[in-house]
Amino acid sequence: MDTSGTTPENRVRADDRPADPRATRKAAWAGLVGTTLEQYDFVIYGTASALVFSTLFFPNISPAAGILASFSAYAVGFLARPLGGLFFSRYGDRFGRKWILVVTLLLMGGSTLLIGLLPTYESIGVLAPVLLVLCRFLQGFGAGAEQAGAATLPTETVGRGRRGRYASLVMVGAALGTALGAVVWVAVQQLGEEALLAWGWRLVFVSSLVVTVVAMVIRRKLDESPVFTELKETHVAPRRPAGEVLRHGRRPMLLVLFMNVGASAQSYTFQVFVASYLVSTIGVDASFVPQVLLVGAICGGIAAFGFGALSDRFGRRPVYSTILAAMVLLPGPAFIAFGTGNHAAIVVTMIVSFVLAVNGAVGVQMSWFPELFGNRYRYAGVTLGREFSSALGGGVAPLICAALIAAFAGSWIPVAVYMSGMAVISLIAARMAPETVDRDLTVPQDAAAVVRAEGAPVR
Secondary structure, eight states: OOOSSSOHHHHHHHHTOOOOHHHHHHHHHHHHHHHHHHHHHHHHHHHHHHHTHHHHHOTTSOHHHHHHHHHHHHHHHHHHHHHHHHHHHHHHTTTOHHHHHHHHHHHHHHHHHHHTTOOOHHHHTTHHHHHHHHHHHHHHHHHTTHHHHHHHHHHHHSOTTSHHHHHTHHHHHHHHHHHHHHHHHHHHHTTOHHHIIIIIHHHHHHTHHHHHHHHHHHHTTOOOOHHHHHHHHTTOOOSOHHHHHHHHOHHHHHHHHHHHHHHHHHHHIIIIIHHHHIIIIIOOOTTHHHHHHHHHHHHHHHHHHHHHHHHHHHOHHHHHHHHHHHHHHSHHHHHHHHHHOOHHHHHHHHHHHIIIIITHHHHHHHHHHHHTSOTTSHHHHHHHHHHHHHIIIIITHHHHHHHHHHHTTTOSHHHHHHHHHHHHHHHHHHHHSOOOTTOOTTSSSOHHHHHHHHTOOOO
16 A cells, blocks of 8 residues: 555656755755764863853862752753744645754854853852853754754655665764864863863853854755755645644654653753762863864764764664664763773763764664654654753753762762663664664654555564
């Protein structure tokens, strides 16, 4: 039974349409540089939360409470992401992927620049953390539709058989953003603690202007995706894409949400919470943390592309499920290694965490998640699923972990149990999701609906 609205012959022709090499390269670069900025913004903020913000913006409370306050402000950015996703998804499926990618880029970059110009608590008192939280909210609001657009555009532009590797470049960009953030923090830490707290931290945030300008130059030259162009020409683009998702695309949206929530929780625990844990609990020198993040990010970026390419060959479902199964087992041994305080053990553990949780798993998501949805509300579906799960997983993970450490007298075991449990949720969801490699992205039906209608096996 054919549910696509076309004949089987037409569907093959749509799926086999030749990809424009120039448009493919531009889409891949646009996704890469935009996500570089997004991750750069979040990494420099997360590192600042762990290292300096408790002193600069929350100085009148205990060090442990200051860390909790810093991570609470960090979580605000993630809580803003679903709101940004709801807002921008209304337009991404109506006016195109390119327009959203340009606007979100400006919002993210501008908010990060403003953080670097903020007065501290010493200058204006309680208004300083209020302004910090506001800037963080705007940063998260802009990021709310960034990765969904960055993933959807190349997935819809690249010909079948190569979507996984090209879409995974979005996560290579994320790894590059982490690496750049780590390099900048390594550089400013050479100034010494006094200069770092006085003005060095501001250089980190102002430097985002360079990344923003480069990304904007590339994104302004983008072509719209051929799938959206075809949709617009047939006048079937929905007026309310988010409403269409809630009425017709709830299943793939919930699959995306649960498949990402565990990966997101582990990703931001390793990137943000572990930085604070190594310094405050294990006693590792603060200057070592950005160096570890740099090495991990380089390896994670390579893994993202590698896993994306593997998913083109072996399927999204088996590759992603294997990564998640490893993530279920990872937290316990990781914290044992961290507890040794040995630099080599910490570096190896962080490399593994970046390869699996931070970049590898998400590298597969970049093609799998857009393929799960029909063409009418693909952007909105990916945005809502990913951003709500990012808020529920990644946004609150550092805060939950810090609270668990404080509640259980410094024991890492509750944190490891929490991380493994979140990975189990994503693994179960992944096993329930259909395989989508090489499906025709021009059809209006979701992947699961086509599988049920045609009686195709779930691989």
